[in-house]
Amino acid sequence: MKNDLLKIGDQELGSRLFLGTGKFSSTAAMIEAVKASGTELVTVALRRFNRAQAEDDLYGPLSELKTVRLMPNTSGAMNAKEAIRAALLGRELSKSPFVKLEIHPNPHHLLPDPIETYEAAIELVKQDFLVLPYIPADPVLAKRLEDIGCAAVMPLGAAIGTGKGLATAEMIKIIVRDADIPVVVDAGLRAPSEAAAALEMGCSAVLVNSAIAAAEQPAAMGAAFKAGVEAGRAAYLAGLMPTSETAVASSPLTSFLSGSD
Amino acid sequence: MKTLPDWLNPEPWLNREFTAADVQRAIYADAPNEKTLAALLSPTAGEFLELMAQRAQSITRRHFGRTISLYTPLYLSNFCNGGCRYCGLAADRRAQRTALSQEQLRHEMDAIQKMHFEELILLTGERVPEADVPYLCDCVAVAAEYIANVTIEVFPMAEAEYRQLADAGCTGVTIYQETYDPVVYEQMHRWGAKRDYLGRIDAPDRALRGGLRTAGIGALLGLADPRFDILCLYRHAKHLLKTYWQAGVSISFPRIRPQLGGFQPEHPVDERMLAQIIFALRICLPEVPLVLSTREPQRVRDGLAGVGISKMSVASKTTVGGYSTDSEESTEQFEISDDRDIPTFCAMLRAKGLEPVFKNWDSAYRGAAHYEKA
Numbered sequence: 293m294k295n296d297l298l299k300i301g302d303q304e305l306g307s308r309l310f311l312g313t314g315k316f317s318s319t320a321a322m323i324e325a326v327k328a329s330g331t332e333l334v335t336v337a338l339r340r341f342n343r344a345q346a347e348d349d350l351y352g353p354l355s356e357l358k359t360v361r362l363m364p365n366t367s368g369a370m371n372a373k374e375a376i377r378a379a380l381l382g383r384e385l386s387k388s389p390f391v392k393l394e395i396h397p398n399p400h401h402l403l404p405d406p407i408e409t410y411e412a413a414i415e416l417v418k419q420d421f422l423v424l425p426y427i428p429a430d431p432v433l434a435k436r437l438e439d440i441g442c443a444a445v446m447p448l449g450a451a452i453g454t455g456k457g458l459a460t461a462e463m464i465k466i467i468v469r470d471a472d473i474p475v476v477v478d479a480g481l482r483a484p485s486e487a488a489a490a491l492e493m494g495c496s497a498v499l500v501n502s503a504i505a506a507a508e509q510p511a512a513m514g515a516a517f518k519a520g521v522e523a524g525r526a527a528y529l530a531g532l533m534p535t536s537e538t539a540v541a542s543s544p545l546t547s548f549l550s551g552s553d
Numbered sequence: 554m555k556t557l558p559d560w561l562n563p564e565p566w567l568n569r570e571f572t573a574a575d576v577q578r579a580i581y582a583d584a585p586n587e588k589t590l591a592a593l594l595s596p597t598a599g600e601f602l603e604l605m606a607q608r609a610q611s612i613t614r615r616h617f618g619r620t621i622s623l624y625t626p627l628y629l630s631n632f633c634n635g636g637c638r639y640c641g642l643a644a645d646r647r648a649q650r651t652a653l654s655q656e657q658l659r660h661e662m663d664a665i666q667k668m669h670f671e672e673l674i675l676l677t678g679e680r681v682p683e684a685d686v687p688y689l690c691d692c693v694a695v696a697a698e699y700i701a702n703v704t705i706e707v708f709p710m711a712e713a714e715y716r717q718l719a720d721a722g723c724t725g726v727t728i729y730q731e732t733y734d735p736v737v738y739e740q741m742h743r744w745g746a747k748r749d750y751l752g753r754i755d756a757p758d759r760a761l762r763g764g765l766r767t768a769g770i771g772a773l774l775g776l777a778d779p780r781f782d783i784l785c786l787y788r789h790a791k792h793l794l795k796t797y798w799q800a801g802v803s804i805s806f807p808r809i810r811p812q813l814g815g816f817q818p819e820h821p822v823d824e825r826m827l828a829q830i831i832f833a834l835r836i837c838l839p840e841v842p843l844v845l846s847t848r849e850p851q852r853v854r855d856g857l858a859g860v861g862i863s864k865m866s867v868a869s870k871t872t873v874g875g876y877s878t879d880s881e882e883s884t885e886q887f888e889i890s891d892d893r894d895i896p897t898f899c900a901m902l903r904a905k906g907l908e909p910v911f912k913n914w915d916s917a918y919r920g921a922a923h924y925e926k927a
Contacts, residue, residue: 315618317906339701339915345669348911368918370766370799377917397799399767400840453616506614 296525298496300474301422301443303361303389307332308491309521310363310476312501313350314340315453316510323353325504326360329514334360335392335499337367338378341385351386363424365392371405372412379416391416392446394426402452406433410440417441426478429460434467434475444473446499449490450480453502457486461493468494484513484520491524492532555735555750560792563784566591576601580608585837590787593833594780602825605832609861612839617863620908622842624672624866626706627661628873629653629692631884633678636743637731639776639809639816641886642678644745648884651873652683658692660877662699668868668876668895671912672702674727676886679746680708690721697722702914704767708746709756715763719921724914725767726760728753729807733785734777737819741776757793764921767801768793769844774827775809775818783830790838799922803842803864804834810848810887824853835861850890859907867891867898 297304311331316322326334334354341364342349354362364382369375372395379391393416395409396402404426410433416423422443427433429447437445447467450456457480458464468475474496481487487498500517507513571579571592579585579592580601592598593605630652634644642648653661665673675692677684689707696703704725705718715726730753732738738750747753757768770789772782786804793802808827809818822830827849835843845854845862847869858865870876871885893901899909 315620316908317619318903318908321619338917339913340910341915342671342912344666344671345911348669348671348909368914370918370922374918378915381915381917399799399801400794453618455615502615502618505618 296529298474300424301389303422305332305361305497307518307521308497308525309487309517310335310478310497310499311504311514312499313337313354315502315505317505319347319350319353321510322350322505323357325510325514326354326357327514328511328518329504330518331514332360333363333390335363335365336386337365338382338385339368341382343385355386361390362386362388363390363392364388365394365426366412367394367396367402369395369412370397370408371395372408372415375408375412376415379412379421380419383421389420389422390424390443391421392424392426404428404448406430410436413437413442414440424476429463429467431463431466431470435470438471438473442473444476444496445471446476446478448479449477449486452479454480455482455503456480457482458489461489464490464495465493484516487517487520488524488527491521492527494528497521555739557733557735557785558751558754561733561754561785561788563587563591563781563788566784567781569595571595571597573597573600577604580604580836582836587784587787590784590833590837591780593836594783594829598833599825599829602829602832605829605836606860609832609835610859612835613859613861613863616840617842618908619859619906620910621858621862621902622672622864622910622913623670624674624702624864625665625668625670626674626676626846626866626869626871627665627696628676628871628875628886629658629689630677630681630684631873631886632681632683634681635679635745635747637747638741638743639773639818642884646884650884652677652688653692653873655691655695657874657877658695661874662696664876666699669911671700672704672914673700674704674706676705677707680710686710686714686717690717693718693721693723697916697919701912701916704769706769709749709753710759712759712763715760715765716921719764722919723765724919725769725801726757726765727769727771727805728756728760729771729773729805730754730786730789731773732776733772733782733789737777754789757789758796761793761797761800764923765800766922767803768797769803769805771805771807773807773809774822774830775820778820779822779826779830783834787834787837790841794841801842803844804838805844805846806831807846807848810890827853828857831857831861847889847891848887851893854891855901855905858902858905868893868895 340350366375366378450459476497477490478499576598579589706727844864
């Protein structure tokens with residue numbers, strides 16, 4: 293597994309676990325969880341960059357971690373125009389090639405807007421970002437975003453913060469089957485077993501925030517997700533055995549064939 | 554007399570009998586509705602406060618994480634021609650009246666910026682020449698030079714006026730109905746523009762149509778039957794959430810506090826009832842920010858932080874010019890109960906495993922929102 297690197301555009305990552313950085317009880321707890329998870333890519337909302345007050349700033353402490361790359365996200369943007377503005381500002385501040393494009397016009401359920409996301413992605417690809425759009429688990433939208441040059445797609449497992457797991461599993465399987473770019477399950481996961489399941493079904497990585505931040509012990513949960521992701525990836529590479537409904541002892545519809553000749 | 558609009562009417566759910574089993578089902582409801590809320594507000598549910606608190610905390614943690622968003626109010630003016638019986642600044646009260654000049658506002662903003670706030674509510678009384686819409690637009694524009702998120706809590710206005718404020722850099726409005734009970738509303742508001750009960754109910758709609766991004770609503774607890782008001786408030790929130798699905802809706806819990814004029818509330822809400830209301834609304838509106846101000850005493854604020862409540866004011870001044878001067882020249886609107894400074898308050902939050910969040914929005918997103926329909 294040592295050479296099993298995840299390629300996103302021209303960037304290579306050793307860990308298939310991405311972390312969100314909001315919702316933690318303190319910056320110190322967040323940093324501890326980031327370290328324990330072994331993640332190499334974390335996402336930070338532009339709205340949580342705070343250059344005026346170090347104590348309230350998520351970006352500064354993360355930028356000091358040498359093993360972690362930053363992916364600014366556009367959370368808070370209601371439409372393509374706002375997201376593009378946020379992405380440009382995020383790049384200026386962080387110098388990161390990545391952007392997690394998220395446009396959720398409804399601030400309560402935070403579900404992504406596929407139309408605005410598609411329009412923003414076109415522009416951001418033109419501006420040489422590695423665009424990772426957060427999207428509904430829609431196989432057609434995923435292909436459309438791949439066609440215009442997105443570096444990966446990030447379909448949701450369930451609504452952000454719900455912990456409902458891989459509620460969209462059937463759609464994600466189709467996205468994975470059809471995709472030529474990495475598929476990253478983003479949002480909805482609660483347990484490391486669900487992260488393992490996503491990797492087993494061929495997803496390239498998962499992005500987790502609430503499940504770790506809201507756990508009793510965030511750092512320990514970060515480590516658990518690391519193990520889950522690694523197990524799932526190893527299982528995918530090892531090749532799962534085929535499934536069948538039940539063992540079938542006789543073949544009532546075709547037994548007549550054994551009497552032939 | 555005005556009557557309550559049908560779409561807000563809580564009658565079908567009011568004064569029903571709920572059993573312990575009804576309440577327990579409501580606490581764990583998959584798809585909460587008016588009936589769920591009525592059960593959770595019932596006297597029977599008062600026996601289940603601990604269970605409700607546990608449920609409220611787990612929902613708050615799931616949707617808002619282990620964080621509390623912080624903001625502060627800034628009183629621009631305490632001139633008022635209103636006749637609210639319960640308000641220490643009503644036109645017939647003896648009070649020192651003043652409105653900030655642009656220069657004084659800059660002093661206030663310097664002080665607020667030093668405190669690291671990134672979210673602010675600008676307040677005035679009713680519409681007067683000293684604090685009208687052009688004045689507010691100027692104040693919003695000045696405040697927006699200093700911090701990311703500038704909102705208003707002022708008098709109801711027309712959609713076009715809200716749009717002027719949005720264009721000036723205002724992101725949200727807070728407007729409390731005070732009470733949804735039309736009879737009590739008429740008794741409480743003795744004269745002036747505020748007697749327009751239906752126009753006030755409709756104000757958050759106009760604000761959001763005008764391009765503001767968030768609307769904060771609430772009822773002034775103590776004026777009327779709290780169960781009636783909270784059921785109406787819930788229906789009001791649901792209406793806004795459905796109609797303006799791209800806008801943010803939040804709910805506050807102003808409880809009548811001792812103030813000038815010595816108003817005695819007819820339906821006082823005690824701490825247990827306040828907590829029950831907050832837990833009930835958290836269970837029924839899992840994704841809506843619930844806000845608690847410094848009107849409440851320290852013990853209550855500490856207990857509710859993260860247990861339903863996701864957003865709080867801190868180190869508030871309710872006098873005009875209170876952040877940059879020590880003078881007692883202006884009369885405060887109400888007495889602050891929790892006067893802790895920011896480091897003390899944040900230390901309390903951290904000790905409870907909650908991270909204070911000052912900046913949760915970015916000026917990159919500023920400008921009027923357009924909720925277009927194809």
